Amino acid sequence: MMIETRGLRKSFRGRGKTGTVDAVRGVDLSVGEGEIFGFLGPNGAGKTTTLRMLATLLQPDGGEAMVAGADLRTQPGEVRKRIGYVSQGGGVWDDSTAREELELQARLYGMTKAEARSRAEAVIRAFQLESFADRRARTYSGGQRRRVDIALGCVHRPRLVFLDEPTTGLDPQSRAHMWDEVRRLREMGMTVFITTHYLDEADALCDRLAIMDHGRIVAEGTPAQLKREIAGDVVTLGLNGAGTTARKLLEGEPYVRGIESVENTLRLYVEVGAAAIPQILRRLDDQGIALHSVELHRPSLDDVFLAKTGRSLRDEPAATKGGNR
Amino acid sequence: MRKFLRDTWLVFTRQLQLQVRQPVWVVVGLLQPLFFLLLFAPLLEGMMKQAGGTRAEAYQWFIPGLLVQMAMFGTLFAGFGIIAELRAGVIERMRVTPVSRVALLFGRTGRDIVTLFVQCLLLVVLAIPFGLEVSGGPLLLMFGMIALIGVLCASVSYGLGLLTRSEDALAPIMNTFSFPLLLTAGILLPLSNAPGWLQAIGDVNPFTWAADASRELFQGHWDATVVWQALAILGGLAVLGVVWGAREFSRSVR
Numbered sequence: 001m002m003i004e005t006r007g008l009r010k011s012f013r014g015r016g017k018t019g020t021v022d023a024v025r026g027v028d029l030s031v032g033e034g035e036i037f038g039f040l041g042p043n044g045a046g047k048t049t050t051l052r053m054l055a056t057l058l059q060p061d062g063g064e065a066m067v068a069g070a071d072l073r074t075q076p077g078e079v080r081k082r083i084g085y086v087s088q089g090g091g092v093w094d095d096s097t098a099r100e101e102l103e104l105q106a107r108l109y110g111m112t113k114a115e116a117r118s119r120a121e122a123v124i125r126a127f128q129l130e131s132f133a134d135r136r137a138r139t140y141s142g143g144q145r146r147r148v149d150i151a152l153g154c155v156h157r158p159r160l161v162f163l164d165e166p167t168t169g170l171d172p173q174s175r176a177h178m179w180d181e182v183r184r185l186r187e188m189g190m191t192v193f194i195t196t197h198y199l200d201e202a203d204a205l206c207d208r209l210a211i212m213d214h215g216r217i218v219a220e221g222t223p224a225q226l227k228r229e230i231a232g233d234v235v236t237l238g239l240n241g242a243g244t245t246a247r248k249l250l251e252g253e254p255y256v257r258g259i260e261s262v263e264n265t266l267r268l269y270v271e272v273g274a275a276a277i278p279q280i281l282r283r284l285d286d287q288g289i290a291l292h293s294v295e296l297h298r299p300s301l302d303d304v305f306l307a308k309t310g311r312s313l314r315d316e317p318a319a320t321k322g323g324n325r
Numbered sequence: 326m327r328k329f330l331r332d333t334w335l336v337f338t339r340q341l342q343l344q345v346r347q348p349v350w351v352v353v354g355l356l357q358p359l360f361f362l363l364l365f366a367p368l369l370e371g372m373m374k375q376a377g378g379t380r381a382e383a384y385q386w387f388i389p390g391l392l393v394q395m396a397m398f399g400t401l402f403a404g405f406g407i408i409a410e411l412r413a414g415v416i417e418r419m420r421v422t423p424v425s426r427v428a429l430l431f432g433r434t435g436r437d438i439v440t441l442f443v444q445c446l447l448l449v450v451l452a453i454p455f456g457l458e459v460s461g462g463p464l465l466l467m468f469g470m471i472a473l474i475g476v477l478c479a480s481v482s483y484g485l486g487l488l489t490r491s492e493d494a495l496a497p498i499m500n501t502f503s504f505p506l507l508l509t510a511g512i513l514l515p516l517s518n519a520p521g522w523l524q525a526i527g528d529v530n531p532f533t534w535a536a537d538a539s540r541e542l543f544q545g546h547w548d549a550t551v552v553w554q555a556l557a558i559l560g561g562l563a564v565l566g567v568v569w570g571a572r573e574f575s576r577s578v579r
Contacts, residue, residue: 055421056421057417057420057421077423080421080422080423081423083421084421085421087414087417087418089413089414090414090418091413091414091415091416091417091418091419092413092414092415092418093343093410093413093415094413095343095346095347096343100339100342104335104339105418105419105422107335108332108335108419108422108423108424109422109423110423152418153421156422
């Protein structure tokens, strides 16, 4: 196992009279060697706090963890040598060049000047930074900066690398590049632990994932396993305001296994969608409730998330970042 | 210990390299004392002449104090740099490596001291045409004292920067404390004509001792009692400042 945690906990003192905030309330995780492990959850769920604890940047209040074969509590120095960590905001200084930063970072990991120089060169080639490695960082595009951040996290050939929301704020094309980059890290022999609040990203990229909400892991498994847990189909009804009435009406129907309302839509979890739709339409029509759309689809990770947390991840406003330190 | 020194050196050289790349900060740090030299010293000169002194005497009195002021103000605002680096994620990026935590602080303080030396040396050289006189030995001691003041002020500034983590909070704190410290140290005007209560405040201000000692040194009195008293006071405070700054640093930067 590359990561194994039991009951990892962390709370923060709130400002003023708000008391303490339990950011992480007992996390049990296991991540295997060579996996791309996704950590999924809305903003403020405790993802970053968990990640920062695993990367030795925050001291846990309780629980145990083995990271890359070293004990997080008693051997943080060993953990630091074996892992790489790339924070959400990155850490390249505007007036430095990528090459300078990479050489310095390598030296901070204990390499000699000559080793650091050749390692930086190797990483520049591996991450294709040649065209801008000797320019000042203030001239980099968002995608270039991100690649340098990741190269910085990998310069000492860690066995495990943590990436905190590596694609947040990137345009779709850079995101796709970043996915390739992450896959390449695994090809280089690294285990990748990645947090994201994009469901498509988790689905496309991760071998296994855990969903976190309110400081707890609410689901864990491969994307396929998780989707299979929600058997059957999902019918999404577009309603004009009559959501509550429609919900009450359909809740009691025998073919409806679950129901969630999200803004002006109603999501029904049914066994066989094709058979359920005519019955749903008839029921609503009887009561004179107007529909403006009906959609039938296989469960997505968003449905998994909704089923596990009662909220839709898609509706999370992306701008609200919690008070994570 | 070897690792600590190596890490400190790594951080120091990087910071110095970046500083050289942004000479605007060195220039800005020089501008203020330069303004004092060009705009305030003539005023003092006039007063001194009324009292029957010479221009050279005015500078001989004023420049030593100005060096103390520069040592204070050149480093008291170091905390702003660490806030910017925290925000840019640079500190965190370095923290995930096994680098010595305290080296991250000491390397930066070292950079501050070297910058300060350059500024002070320039000021001394510029003041010589105005009639300033100084000899090698006392000047060396003077720079030792400047280093102590720099270490003290930079450490306190870094500590406060880490505590507040906001320029908006740090700036008023610094302004509130730095100007009274400056004024009661008798750097701009002598305290000899001040009322008793003001002199009493001056007596407990360590920078008063620094300014007095500095003047003795520029008179060539390197063995004056106040010189050793000032070095002892500032040395003690510098140690306390470093310990506090380092503790603040390793507390927030585990």
